[in-house]
Each structure stands twice: as C-alpha cells, then as structure tokens.
Amino acid sequence: MAHTPAENIEAYLKEHENKDMLRFLTCGSVDDGKSTLIGRLLYDSKMIFEDQLAAAESESKKYGTTGEKIDMALLVDGLQSEREQGITIDVAYRFFATDKRKYIIADTPGHEQYTRNMVTGASTADVAIILIDARKGILTQTRRHTYIVNLLGIRHIVVAVNKMDLVDFSEERFEEIKHSYEKEVLDQLPMHGAARPETIYIPMSALDGDNVVDKSDRMPWFKDKPLLELLDTIDYRNAEQIAGDKASFRFPVQYVNRPNLDFRGFCGTIASGSVRVGDAITVLPSGKTTTVKSIINSGDVTEADRHATADAAYAPMAVTITTEDEVDISRGDMLVHTDDVPRVSNALKVMLVWMDETPMQPEQSYYIKRATSDATGRFEDINYKIDVNTYEREQVDTLALNDIASCKLVLNRPIAADHYSDNRQTGSFIVVDRVTNNTVGAGMIVDVAAREHEKVASVREYTEAEKALNAYIREHFPEWGARDVSVFENN
Numbered sequence: 001m002a003h004t005p006a007e008n009i010e011a012y013l014k015e016h017e018n019k020d021m022l023r024f025l026t027c028g029s030v031d032d033g034k035s036t037l038i039g040r041l042l043y044d045s046k047m048i049f050e051d052q053l054a055a056a057e058s059e060s061k062k063y064g065t066t067g068e069k070i071d072m073a074l075l076v077d078g079l080q081s082e083r084e085q086g087i088t089i090d091v092a093y094r095f096f097a098t099d100k101r102k103y104i105i106a107d108t109p110g111h112e113q114y115t116r117n118m119v120t121g122a123s124t125a126d127v128a129i130i131l132i133d134a135r136k137g138i139l140t141q142t143r144r145h146t147y148i149v150n151l152l153g154i155r156h157i158v159v160a161v162n163k164m165d166l167v168d169f170s171e172e173r174f175e176e177i178k179h180s181y182e183k184e185v186l187d188q189l190p191m192h193g194a195a196r197p198e199t200i201y202i203p204m205s206a207l208d209g210d211n212v213v214d215k216s217d218r219m220p221w222f223k224d225k226p227l228l229e230l231l232d233t234i235d236y237r238n239a240e241q242i243a244g245d246k247a248s249f250r251f252p253v254q255y256v257n258r259p260n261l262d263f264r265g266f267c268g269t270i271a272s273g274s275v276r277v278g279d280a281i282t283v284l285p286s287g288k289t290t291t292v293k294s295i296i297n298s299g300d301v302t303e304a305d306r307h308a309t310a311d312a313a314y315a316p317m318a319v320t321i322t323t324e325d326e327v328d329i330s331r332g333d334m335l336v337h338t339d340d341v342p343r344v345s346n347a348l349k350v351m352l353v354w355m356d357e358t359p360m361q362p363e364q365s366y367y368i369k370r371a372t373s374d375a376t377g378r379f380e381d382i383n384y385k386i387d388v389n390t391y392e393r394e395q396v397d398t399l400a401l402n403d404i405a406s407c408k409l410v411l412n413r414p415i416a417a418d419h420y421s422d423n424r425q426t427g428s429f430i431v432v433d434r435v436t437n438n439t440v441g442a443g444m445i446v447d448v449a450a451r452e453h454e455k456v457a458s459v460r461e462y463t464e465a466e467k468a469l470n471a472y473i474r475e476h477f478p479e480w481g482a483r484d485v486s487v488f489e490n491n
C-alpha cells in the first residue's frame with residue numbers, strides 16, 4: 001500500500017506548519033542497514049509515493065538483496081553510482097512527518113574516507129541513530145561515528161541494534177552489545193568539554209519492521225518504545241534551546257541597513273536567547289554599549305508586517321534592531337546583553353576537522369568564517385591529532401583529509417566566541433582556502449583565551465615549574481590578576 005502525502009497540498013502544508021522539527025542523523029558501517037531503516041520509516045509512516053514504490057518493487061527484482069520482500073534500501077539509495085557500488089557516497093537529506101513531528105534525516109556514509117560528509121550531516125542534527133549489526137557488535141566504525149556525533153554536540157544517541165532476526169531475537173545478545181557500547185565506547189569517549197550524551201538502546205529488525213514504527217511481538221522482553229515513538233516524544237533540544245529565553249542572547253550582525261540619514265538598523269538572525277526593547281547591549285568585539293531602541297520584524301509576508309515593531313524577539317527570528325546611541329556597528333559584529341558577555345579573543349583552542357585533499361599547513365593563513373564574521377587566521381599549533389577509531393592522541397605536523405585535531409587558532413583580530421558546547425552556532429566556524437575559496441575545514445571552539453593572551457600566546461612555551469607557580473599564584477593571590485598560562489596547553 002502506498003500513499004501520497006495528501007490530496008490537498010494546502011491543507012497538508014497547513015497541517016505541518018506548526019509541528020516542531022527534529023533533525024536526525026543515521027550512521028553505521030557498510031551494510032548495517034541504514035538505508036533499509038530509513039526506507040522502513042518512510043514506508044511505514046506512509047511517505048512513499050506510488051511511483052517510487054513501483055520503481056522499488058521492480059528494482060528489488062533487479063538489484064535487491066531481499067528475495068521476495070521489497071528492498072527498503074532501494075527506496076532511499078537514490079544515486080545510480082551508489083547502487084552499482086552498493087554504498088552510500090554522499091549526505092542525503094530526506095523528509096517525513098508523523099502526526100506529532102516533522103523530521104529531516106541526514107543519511108551519511110559510514111566509510112572512513114567520508115568522515116567530512118558525516119561531519120556535514122551531523123552539524124545540524126539533534127539526535128543520532130547509530131546502527132549496529134547484532135551479529136557483528138561494536139566495530140571500529142561504531143567508535144568513530146560516536147566520536148564524531150559527540151564532537152558535533154549531538155546530545156542524544158539512539159543505538160539501534162539491527163538485524164535481531166539473525167540472532168534469534170536474543171535478549172542476551174542485545175544486553176551484551178549494550179554493555180560493550182557503554183564500556184568500550186562511551187566510557188572511553190574524549191569529551192572536549194561536553195557532557196556525556198544521553199543514550200537509548202533499541203533492538204530491531206529494519207528489514208521486517210520490528211521496533212521501527214510498530215512494537216515487535218517477536219521481542220516481548222523489550223519494554224521500551226519502538227524507534228518512531230521514541231523520536232516522536234524525545235526532548236531533543238540542546239542546552240541553548242531548552243533554556244529558551246534564559247539562553248544567552250547572541251545576535252551576529254549580518255547587514256547594516258541605512259536607507260537614509262534618519263534610519264540605521266542592524267539586521268540578522270538571533271542565534272540564541274531573546275532580546276527586548278530597552279535592554280542594555282554590548283557590541284563585540286569593540287565592547288561599546290548601548291540600549292535597544294526598537295525591534296522590527298523582517299521576513300514576514302505583508303508590507304505591514306515588515307514594518308511592525310515588536311517588544312521582544314527570540315531565536316531563531318530574523319529581525320532588525322535599532323539602538324538608542326549612534327555606536328559603530330558593522331557586519332560581523334555580535335550584539336549581546338551587557339550582563340552576559342562572552343569572552344573576546346583572537347587566540348582560540350579549537351577542534352578542527354580537515355576536509356580538503358590539500359593538507360592543512362600551520363604556517364598558512366586561511367579565511368575563518370564564524371556566523372557573520374570574517375577573519376583570517378592560522379592554526380599555529382596542532383596540539384594533537386585524535387585517532388577517531390582508538391581515541392588515542394598523535395603528534396603530527398600537518399592535517400590530512402578527514403583528520404580531526406586539537407589546534408590553537410590565532411586570528412588577525414579578536415572575535416566574540418562562545419564555547420561550542422554552550423552554543424553550536426556562535427561556537428563553530430568554517431575554514432576557507434584564500435586562493436581556491438573552497439571550504440577546507442570546520443571547527444569548534446573548545447576554549448577561549450583571554451584578550452591579553454594574544455600577544456604572548458605564540459611567543460613562548462611555559463615549563464612545568466612555571467605552570468605550577470602560575471597555578472599557585474592564581475589560587476592564593478587572585479587579587480594579583482595573574483592570567484592562566486595553561487590555556488594553550490596540550491589538552
């Protein structure tokens with residue numbers, strides 16, 4: 001049985017307009033059953049068109065691996081070359097909806113050489129589904145995927161133990177995998193300042209649909225929700241979203257609108273938190289302060305809406321803000337509440353994912369784009385490269401494609417920077433090659449060095465004795481205001 005989403009497209013769109021949107025990522029090793037799982041979700045949630053189903057039925061006979069059953073993977077493995085190779089080669093985004101929520105699935109490839117695709121898919125996801133073949137258990141890839149998911153700040157992991165039909169729906173096998181995932185993966189995971197992700201385990205057979213949409217009667221020992229019910233009910237929001245209007249207000253200025261001498265408005269999308277007329281705000285990196293005079297809605301449909309002013313605005317609204325004073329504000333600046341200012345620095349400790357064939361060179365200058373701000377910068381020190389399969393640290397001089405490393409980034413000018421674990425938008429950046437204009441890397445801010453570090457940071461290394469003395473002085477004589485010299489340490 002196949003269904004079109006709805007007969008009446010307008011009614012259909014209206015129905016979906018007000019549901020919240022959950023983005024999730026599926027990752028697993030080759031043949032763990034990702035495509036089959038996604039196909040099953042789309043099929044059972046009735047998001048498959050008649051013609052797609054007919055094509056999948058006929059192609060199941062030609063390419064399928066499932067005998068008489070429809071090969072669910074063929075509903076999703078869209079690319080011809082992928083079909084021929086039998087592997088997924090790029091991030092594919094798919095949409096479906098239930099009565100409760102709208103979903104965007106990022107289907108990413110599992111191979112090591114596609115780490116950058118996985119990073120791309122994971123960067124906006126709220127939940128990650130990590131597939132494990134019940135016969136094979138934890139593989140090196142499971143460790144890699146979990147590392148990337150955690151690095152990218154996804155706080156909810158669903159471990160889908162798939163192909164339970166091939167292990168006789170054994171509860172013991174499921175418990176064994178659950179235990180090894182806790183001990184061999186989660187307990188070893190480098191956290192980079194983030195909290196341990198919340199993890200939920202589900203035994204399933206994607207091929208037959210057990211515990212995907214409907215609860216399986218072949219695994220009565222499993223008492224929790226099947227996957228779709230879990231996704232429909234999970235509280236997936238990140239810290240900055242949960243905090244709602246208590247989250248720090250961050251407004252990266254995208255455009256200064258000055259149509260005539262009487263009007264000067266700062267346009268952008270609120271990255272987090274909320275703002276009200278009359279709030280005291282600080283412009284970063286300059287540190288100048290002023291007050292919000294008005295907030296103008298933008299992006300609405302009618303002319304009247306466009307000029308409507310509001311008392312308050314929240315993330316992720318796109319608005320224009322005007323200020324009481326004529327302070328100097330330009331594109332790339334960030335407006336924040338004066339009583340909640342992030343640190344400003346040109347020297348940052350970051351985790352960097354290298355995405356280009358040409359290796360990263362510490363002496364080379366790159367464009368660093370963070371929210372709306374552009375700077376140039378160099379990754380002066382590679383503290384360590386992380387082996388994503390073993391979580392071991394390695395000392396290296398350059399970074400190759402798909403390498404992930406802790407680095408010190410020194411920018412040509414200071415920026416207001418949040419930690420990535422506090423704010424995924426303002427705490428992340430992309431790296432662009434100045435000659436080719438290609439995006440060559442993506443990074444997350446792990447720590448921010450205080451402003452005064454910028455002059456000394458690259459000049460000298462401290463000995464263990466100096467660091468111990470520094471720590472002692474900072475603890476016992478805080479009034480001396482000594483700065484922390486361990487900020488650039490290799491950790």
Ligand SMILES: Nc1nc2c(ncn2[C@@H]2O[C@H](COP(=O)(O)OP(=O)(O)OP(=O)(O)O)[C@@H](O)[C@H]2O)c(=O)[nH]1
Binds near residue numbers: 110164
């Ligand atoms: N018995 C059984 N077979 C399954 C199950 N889920 C998937 N398979 C089979 O496993 C094989 C691989 O499934 P895919 O969905 O293509 O795997 P994938 O993870 O998307 O693989 P790549 O696209 O290559 O990364 C196919 O032959 C599926 O029919 C399951 O729950 N039980």
